[in-house]
Amino acid sequence: MVDESARWRAEAGLRRYMDFIEGIPVALGVLHLVDVHDPRSLEVATSNPAARSLLSANPGDRLLDVIELDRHWLEEFSEVARGGAPMERPFVNLPDSDAVYTLRAVTLPEHHIGVTIEDVTKRASVAASFRHQALHDELTGLPNRAHLRERLTQVMACDDPGASALLLVDLNQFKEINDTLGHHYGDRLLRAFSHRLSTNLRGCDLIARLGGDEFAVLITDDAAETGAIEVAERLLALCGQRFEIDEFRFQIGASVGIALAPTHATSPESLLRKADAAMYWAKARGGGWSLYSATHDDHDVRRLELMGDLRDAISDGSMEVHYQTRVRLGDNRPVGLEALVRWRHPRYGLLPPEDFIELAEVSGCIRELTEFVTTTAIAEASSVLERDGLGLSVNLSARTLHDPRLVDWLRTTVVESDLDDGRLCFEITETDLMEDSARSINTLEAIRALGVRLSVDDFGTGYSSLSYLRRLPVDEVKIDRSFVSDLTDDDTIVRAVVDLGHNLGLHVVAEGVENAAIEERLAQLGCDSAQGFLWGQPVPISEVTDQLTRLRSTRPAMG
């Protein structure tokens, strides 16, 4: 009698093991490297049914004859067979199949390798969709910032990177459109713009949306450097074409910054930073394209810096309002104050509006600035206005006229301040008004309907015909300083403006009066009122009362 139970148990265990190998839906096979030095000698040793249904192969078949394989696969398998590191390729395709497999190979004794091939098509498609999501912008479907970075890294890290150009694009009026019409229209505009870019800028390596209204275009062919400016111009032309969304028509501008690799940068981060700087330069100039240059002068650098500081300055109390007194000609009685904004900058000191109004316009915070100046002036000056029966003039950038919220905001402000009796006046420069008077006229009329007066500032500089004044719903015309200071030599223009203004029933004001001879001449010509250093510089509210008192006490001498 021999106890066979141990052998039986071992055989049963082996059978279970074989059942498992035969039944598992993962292709398993053993390959043998017959000639250690010849990868083409790889043979199939054994395989399970899952492997056989994938590749019909019998033991002893050469791998080369069973499946079409690239040379590098044969070499990699042979390396494993010779005792090299295990191999794992998460996503591979087999010839004539759309399925995706994970392939693993481990060393077995005597130049054999164990290979597993697992169908991971489902997992791969989930991974691909995650990857797509991670690298694309949901709104427009364009590649996103991460994608751009990845592509830049690829392009710039290769051995012979060649020339490439990165264009960063920022839409100029997008914020206004988004703020005034809402995100719905903003989103649709972004989609329309993206579509326009991808259909018209074929041949670029990548077009991406980096967020908000910022886009990027990457060009990586040999002509990248020369082609960049051409692409920038095409891009600006594409922006310039009208967008029609429902009943709205939009015209937008853009600022494009260009940086070149390897000329300006050799790493993705630095290329992005330089294109960004160039974009800000373009923006500070009011749009168009700008090529990065390390030698942009200090003036540009300062503008850039100011632009960055501007939004915070409006809310953190760095902006101040100064007031210049306006007097009636003839008796020099003070009749009004003009509010003029100043920026007390921590590094540059007190800045005049010339240094930042335009920046506020291009960077989209002009409405905030206008609201700040108006509310501050009303709050600071209302008791003086009340006491001395003065009017208050505030400068309005024509850009704000396109913001429908302006009128609503003004209505509340004007009603709350009791200034709806014609004491509040907005000055808009003539050149600004001329740019698109047709669109502005409705807004101007709405503002006037609130009991607020309107003045055409710096009149004469826009070279518009005098009869142009007829078409504008305004109450006052303010003759530009340049004509006023020339008055004693040549009075044709001032005389014409005074006459025509009066014919149209407008109040005529002269600005920039610096001496008594000019004052006298203006009075002779019948000009109604005037402002200028002759009566006083713009001063903070704390000094206004003193200035008014002084003016009143000197009135008899001057009148």
Ligand code: C2E
């Ligand atoms: P403006 O509205 O024509 O203001 C008159 C400018 O002439 C002021 O310059 C004033 O200081 C200056 N001025 C006054 N009297 C004389 C004089 O006798 N001789 C000379 N040479 N200059 C005189 P400022 O304050 O630098 O303002 C410049 C411009 O900036 C203003 O021209 C106005 O267009 C704009 N601005 C000022 N404040 C604001 C604001 O709150 N919003 C907007 N949008 N623009 C503003």
Ligand code: MG
């Ligand atoms: Mg003014």
Ligand code: MG
């Ligand atoms: Mg003026």
